[in-house]
Amino acid sequence: MELLAKPGVGGIIEHTLNGVNYILLQKRYKDDAPLESGMIEIPAGKIREFENIFDCLRREVFEETGLEVIEIEGEYESILVEMNGYKVVNYQPFACSQNIMGEYPIMVQTFICRVQGKIISQSNETKNVRWVSLDTLKEMLLNQEDRFYPMHITTLRKYITYMELRSKRDS
Template structure:
């Protein structure tokens, strides 16, 4: 009898912020993975085996947007502990998530960051990058949440509730 292996994903995702003419803006992109809906999402993705969370975040942002993460907007409070058996990184992200039901089983970390560089037209399974003013984002999310992927819907609910200005 064939038994499907369960997959568990660990992700790092970026809420890239910048000042704009209408106030704070965040970067969203359109997912462009074959066989998946082209919905809006935050940049980010899977950690590689034994890859640090912030290293994964920086790599994923670069691969998907062409931008380089230049700073973290929340204090990371990072500590590392090395023993003969392992090295462990502990830090404080902006917030974490866990899927309790859905298309994949995953846990992940969202970080509020700044970034610079040239946005690519097409990144790794991502495109149509757009800076959206926070007030516009709230209105779009309230009016048409279905334009955002399921994970981004959860993240936006948390992010907008935190109301950082």
């Protein structure tokens, strides 16, 4: 039997307070992946059969954090095509990652998004859901990289670089 990678979606959830940029991090707790429990991650999850990727991101963020996604970068630029019994959405995520070895064969497409609501402290898959400043995130990736879920490390580094370039451009 042929085994296939599982498609997933993740969200870099942005928040700015008093001019300081934050993103949401959480600790991973999955019964089916005990070796990964306690790793730091961004909200993410598997896409259900025929589920629109943007709907999946909203669902996963809500299930893991209690927050409602109100904006996903790139969603309004996506193109929907319906013909001959097919409905296809074409989109561009911020980053894509694929596990090609390890416990879990997943491919995650990550989007930058914004939310509203009140954070839950934990769910049945996550604990310690919290806002972390980009400076703190940068320090964590430098000094504690091994505590992060590997699927998200490069994406988070890319985001830090993206935000630094955006900040220079805007100033």
